[in-house]
Structures are given as C-alpha cells and as structure tokens.
Amino acid sequence: MxxxxxxxxxxxxxxxxxxxxxxxxxxxxxxxxxxxxxxxxxxxxxxxxxxxxxxxxxxxxxxxxxxxxxxxxxxxxxxxxxxxxxxxxxxxxxxxxxxxxxxxxxxxxxxxxxxxxxxxxxxxxxxxxxxxxxxxxxxxxxxxxxRAPGSRRLLAEKEVIRLAVQLARPLRPVDVERHFELNHKTAVHMLQKVTAKGWMRPVPRGKGERIVKYELVRGVMDYL
The missing domain is CATH 3.40.960.10 (VSR Endonuclease)
Known part of the structure; x- marks a missing residue:
C-alpha cells in the first residue's frame, strides 16, 4: 500500500x-x-x-x-x-x-x-x-x-561521523581515542575505514603531506 x-x-x-x-x-x-x-x-x-x-x-x-x-x-x-x-x-x-x-x-x-x-x-x-x-x-x-544496519563495526563507524558533527570541526585521531577509549593505532584505523567508504577525507599538513585530521564529506549525513 x-x-x-x-x-x-x-x-x-x-x-x-x-x-x-x-x-x-x-x-x-x-x-x-x-x-x-x-x-x-x-x-x-x-x-x-x-x-x-x-x-x-x-x-x-x-x-x-x-x-x-x-x-x-x-x-x-x-x-x-x-x-x-x-x-x-x-x-x-x-x-x-x-x-x-x-x-x-x-x-x-x-x-x-x-x-x-x-x-x-x-x-x-x-x-x-x-x-x-x-x-x-x-x-x-x-x-x-x-533498525540501523547490522554490525557493531558499522555502528561504531557511524558514531565517528556523529562525533565529527558534534565537534563541528575535522577529527583528529586523539578525538576518536578519547571518545571510544581506544589506542592510537585503532583510532587511526577507524578513521581510515570511514575515509575508504567516502564518508570523510584526509586533511594533510606540511610538505610531507602528513595526514593529521579528517573532515566530513558533504552529503555524508544521507548515510546515517
């Protein structure tokens, strides 16, 4: 109907x-x-x-x-x-x-x-x-x-996006560390995962193009 x-x-x-x-x-x-x-x-x-x-x-x-x-x-x-x-x-x-x-x-x-x-x-x-x-x-x-898509991993990735919305600025690995109480390596891995899905993009710093922050991609809220 x-x-x-x-x-x-x-x-x-x-x-x-x-x-x-x-x-x-x-x-x-x-x-x-x-x-x-x-x-x-x-x-x-x-x-x-x-x-x-x-x-x-x-x-x-x-x-x-x-x-x-x-x-x-x-x-x-x-x-x-x-x-x-x-x-x-x-x-x-x-x-x-x-x-x-x-x-x-x-x-x-x-x-x-x-x-x-x-x-x-x-x-x-x-x-x-x-x-x-x-x-x-x-x-x-x-x-x-x-009612959200199934796995705990996906829910955690969406929580990363919500954290970025709440902070209203690019995320640093330390933000994810503190929010989830994780070690640095795991926090970086989570940010890389949401970046690979096209939800965030890296923000490089300096001539060496070192990645220090991640910002939301416009329109990502459609996936939450």
Whole structure:
C-alpha cells in the first residue's frame, strides 16, 4: 500500500481505540502540519507507522493533560520519544512570557519522566524535508540502533561521523581515542575505514603531506 492507504488505516486504528476528549483531540488536533510530517518525513524514512501514536496524551508538571503531536514507543517501553511540529506563528510570534515558561517547564518535566522531546519546524518540513529526514535518521539510529544496519563495526563507524558533527570541526585521531577509549593505532584505523567508504577525507599538513585530521564529506549525513 502507498502512503495514503497506510495513513488512512493508521488514523482509523487510533480513532477506533479512543473516546471522549482523547478522540476529540485526535480529530481536531491532527491537522495539516502533522500529516505533512508523516508524508514528507516519517514515511520516506520508515515506510510504516509501527509504534507511532498521534496526539499522545501525557501529564505535565501540574498534572494537566498535554497532547504531544506524536509519540514513538517501540519495544518494551524503555524508549519514549515525543515529536512536536512547531509553526512560527503558534510557537514564537504568538507566545507570551508565561506560555514560554510553561513550555520549557513541560519539556523539562517530560525529560524527568523518561521522555525525549524532538521538535521540527513546520517550515523545514514543508521546504526542506530532506534535512528533517536526515536529522530524524540520526535520532532514531542513536536511540534505536537495531533498525540501523547490522554490525557493531558499522555502528561504531557511524558514531565517528556523529562525533565529527558534534565537534563541528575535522577529527583528529586523539578525538576518536578519547571518545571510544581506544589506542592510537585503532583510532587511526577507524578513521581510515570511514575515509575508504567516502564518508570523510584526509586533511594533510606540511610538505610531507602528513595526514593529521579528517573532515566530513558533504552529503555524508544521507548515510546515517
């Protein structure tokens, strides 16, 4: 089935299992932005809606109901991701100081309750969905590595790429040594492996062309 058929079945499944305000919230709150997130970001990456819950109800620090746009609750429940699609008008332009404080307090409380809140800008979903897909791929491979390609070696190589992204500069072997607690020879070997795959390129220094750093190749995020 294509997106439209799967989406219709997904929405009907959750509507059939809700009543009262929880059903009403799904009918009212699940609107264009949420559908676009599914169509342009989630579906191209995942091709299913397994373990995804729209308009998911949780309590905030005051005990009041709060509905996240989506919750992803795979496996045994240890991983709990909440996704929010934030438009400029409702989350920035029209927000006063009290609403701003409440939003920060809610996200901090949810973190304490074991949830991770992941936010996407509506403008990015509409205009730059490939960016959202790459960022979401990084998030899911970080928290749910069993969906990432199989071997421990490949996961370690992808962790090298994430380290380079986090540091926002070319990697030195010593960076990999410290991050993975490895010896120098093994760190260099890992950098050579990701370089051989075309994910990074060496940065030589001096006339002798000695390799001292490795930088990311543009577009490498598509592989994560």
């Amino acid at each position: 294509d997106f439209d058929e799967n989406y219709a079945a997904f929405l009907e499944f959750h509507l059939a299992r809700r009543s009262g305000e929880r059903r009403g919230r799904l009918e009212r709150g699940h609107a264009h932005a949420e559908v676009q997130f599914l169509r342009k970001v989630w579906w191209p990456l995942r091709s299913d809606f397994e373990d995804l819950h729209p308009e998911y109800e949780v309590s905030d620090w005051r005990g009041r109901s709060y509905f996240a746009d989506f919750a992803w609750l795979p496996g045994n429940g240890e991983l709990k991701l909440l996704f929010e699609i934030k438009g400029y008008a409702s989350h920035v332009r029209d927000m006063d100081r009290q609403k701003y404080c409440h939003e920060l307090n809610r996200e901090t409380f949810l973190h304490a309750m074991g949830f991770q809140v992941i936010s996407f800008a509506y403008d990015d979903i509409e205009q730059r969905p490939e960016l959202c897909i790459n960022l979401l791929r990084m998030v899911l491979s970080r928290y749910h590595p069993e």
